[in-house]
Amino acid sequence: MKYESTRGNSPVLSSAEAIKLGIAPDGGLFVPTSPVTFSPEAIDRMSSLSYGQRATFILKEFLTDYTAEELSQCVEAAYGGSKFDSPEVAPIKKLTGDTSILELWHGPTCAFKDMALQILPRFLVKALEKTGEKTHIVILVATSGDTGKAALEGFADVPGTSIVVFFPEQGVSAVQKRQMVTQIGGNVHVVAVRGNFDDAQSGVKQVFGDCALKARFNDRGFNLSSANSINWGRLVPQIVYYFSAYADLVKEGTIKSGEKINFAVPTGNFGNILAGFYARSMGLPIHRLICAANANNVLTDFINTGTYDRNREFLKTLSPSMDILISSNLERLLYLLTDRKAEQINAWMSELKTKGSYTVDAKTRNKVKALFWSGSADDGETLATIKEVWERQNYLLDTHTAVAVNVLEKYRRETGDATYTVVASTASPFKFNGSVAKALLGEETLEGKGEFALLQDLSSYTGWPIPGGLHGLEQRPVLHQKVVNKEQIGDAVQEYLLT
Ligand SMILES: *Cc1c(COP(=O)(O)O)cnc(C)c1O
Numbered sequence: 378m379k380y381e382s383t384r385g386n387s388p389v390l391s392s393a394e395a396i397k398l399g400i401a402p403d404g405g406l407f408v409p410t411s412p413v414t415f416s417p418e419a420i421d422r423m424s425s426l427s428y429g430q431r432a433t434f435i436l437k438e439f440l441t442d443y444t445a446e447e448l449s450q451c452v453e454a455a456y457g458g459s460k461f462d463s464p465e466v467a468p469i470k471k472l473t474g475d476t477s478i479l480e481l482w483h484g485p486t487c488a489f490k491d492m493a494l495q496i497l498p499r500f501l502v503k504a505l506e507k508t509g510e511k512t513h514i515v516i517l518v519a520t521s522g523d524t525g526k527a528a529l530e531g532f533a534d535v536p537g538t539s540i541v542v543f544f545p546e547q548g549v550s551a552v553q554k555r556q557m558v559t560q561i562g563g564n565v566h567v568v569a570v571r572g573n574f575d576d577a578q579s580g581v582k583q584v585f586g587d588c589a590l591k592a593r594f595n596d597r598g599f600n601l602s603s604a605n606s607i608n609w610g611r612l613v614p615q616i617v618y619y620f621s622a623y624a625d626l627v628k629e630g631t632i633k634s635g636e637k638i639n640f641a642v643p644t645g646n647f648g649n650i651l652a653g654f655y656a657r658s659m660g661l662p663i664h665r666l667i668c669a670a671n672a673n674n675v676l677t678d679f680i681n682t683g684t685y686d687r688n689r690e691f692l693k694t695l696s697p698s699m700d701i702l703i704s705s706n707l708e709r710l711l712y713l714l715t716d717r718k719a720e721q722i723n724a725w726m727s728e729l730k731t732k733g734s735y736t737v738d739a740k741t742r743n744k745v746k747a748l749f750w751s752g753s754a755d756d757g758e759t760l761a762t763i764k765e766v767w768e769r770q771n772y773l774l775d776t777h778t779a780v781a782v783n784v785l786e787k788y789r790r791e792t793g794d795a796t797y798t799v800v801a802s803t804a805s806p807f808k809f810n811g812s813v814a815k816a817l818l819g820e821e822t823l824e825g826k827g828e829f830a831l832l833q834d835l836s837s838y839t840g841w842p843i844p845g846g847l848h849g850l851e852q853r854p855v856l857h858q859k860v861v862n863k864e865q866i867g868d869a870v871q872e873y874l875l876t
Pocket of ligand 1: 488489490523606643644645646647648649650698699777803804
């Protein structure tokens with residue numbers, strides 16, 4: 378399998394090269410040059426496989442320049458050990474007669490980013506070996522929360538790599554901060570930046586754009602890279618859990634083999650749901666993909682009208698990992714739905730850059746509408762959904778997953794579609810315990826309580842255990858204390874690498 382850019386101006390490359398580069402040299406995103414499809418029999422056979430075997434079965438079709446042994450090693454290192462606290466890796470739980478929850482948060486950081494970031498570093502290290510690259514990879518990440526910790530866990534002590542994560546001193550929760558500053562690993566650095574997320578991000582972008590600095594790093598054998606969600610190596614592992622969920626539903630007798638189901642996905646950068654689109658185009662019987670947004674509902678408007686318009690206020694919500702105005706991975710969908718018209722993609726993306734908006738043609742709009750349905754839920758609806766689902770089903774949702782459950786209810790009311798639906802659950806409720814406790818116990822009971830006390834309260838109230846990744850967090854030693862201004866981000870990286 379080869380990879381081409383959605384902008385049409387980059388060489389066609391192997392998967393190892395595409396993963397090493399992350400973003401294509403022409404600014405586009407890498408996509409496989411030809412479709413992969415599985416027969417209904419092949420999909421049936423997955424029911425008797427473990428998660429790791431299902432992963433290898435799917436990955437080998439896309440990463441054809443990796444040997445079977447290399448892929449098994451990557452899969453085993455990511456999903457085989459004790460990093461995930463569930464033997465099924467991504468277990469499925471029945472919510473009601475027509476709905477199951479796919480729990481994607483059993484990894485070390487309790488959010489779905491682990492599904493991809495546990496394996497991407499393994500792909501990357503092999504990609505360096507395979508392409509004869511001798512440099513040491515330095516991953517720079519600016520994070521507003523979930524990605525930073527997941528990247529730290531994924532890259533910690535991976536040979537041939539280092540990682541430096543910058544987080545806004547004021548912009549992450551107490552739990553998220555504690556998760557990062559207690560990170561163990563000989564190759565990890567965590568730095569607080571004075572300011573908000575934009576300050577951290579613009580500071581990191583400046584380092585990537587500083588040619589003189591990059592040359593100095595290259596001279597010393599370092600190669601800067603990012604682990605962001607447009608890397609094909611992050612998208613491809615996400616396809617696996619769509620197949621895995623289906624295989625489990627067939628296995629437990631909830632659906633018949635070949636029966637079509639829906640997926641409802643809490644969406645931000647469009648990476649998770651795009652993996653669902655890939656699964657569907659590979660033959661997985663999916664009827665509708667339900668794209669759930671919070672109050673930052675750019676995607677809902679796009680799916681309903683064909684116009685993508687980022688000219689709107691950026692809202693901070695209780696589902697912060699979906700607070701996004703530019704969903705980068707949408708570019709891959711548009712490329713495939715226009716039958717790979719790179720020229721068209723270039724035109725739309727340059728309009729997005731200059732005007733902040735673009736409108737797709739009627740044919741593309743209709744294709745999007747036939748596959749996707751989208752709605753949004755505000756913070757009030759999110760909290761009400763957490764409370765309702767706990768009271769009715771005794772199941773605890775985090776704020777992101779609650780957005781998806783709420784939007785699924787809207788979908789069913791509006792369309793009357795009774796198709797069995799799987800909701801992708803993207804975070805443990807304990808990761809966003811402040812909001813979840815508020816939904817269940819009311820604002821008054823939170824008065825004066827810290828996030829760590831709330832973890833315990835929530836656990837006592839629900840009888841759900843605090844996940845290993847968050848347990849005892851308050852007692853772990855702080856290993857990273859550096860704080861910088863955004864102008865000093867480059868200096869901090871230099872200090873770590875060159876001295
Ligand atoms: C990243 C994230 C999302 C959004 O996923 P995308 O692939 O960016 O659409 C949703 N929920 C949680 C908890 C996340 O961390």
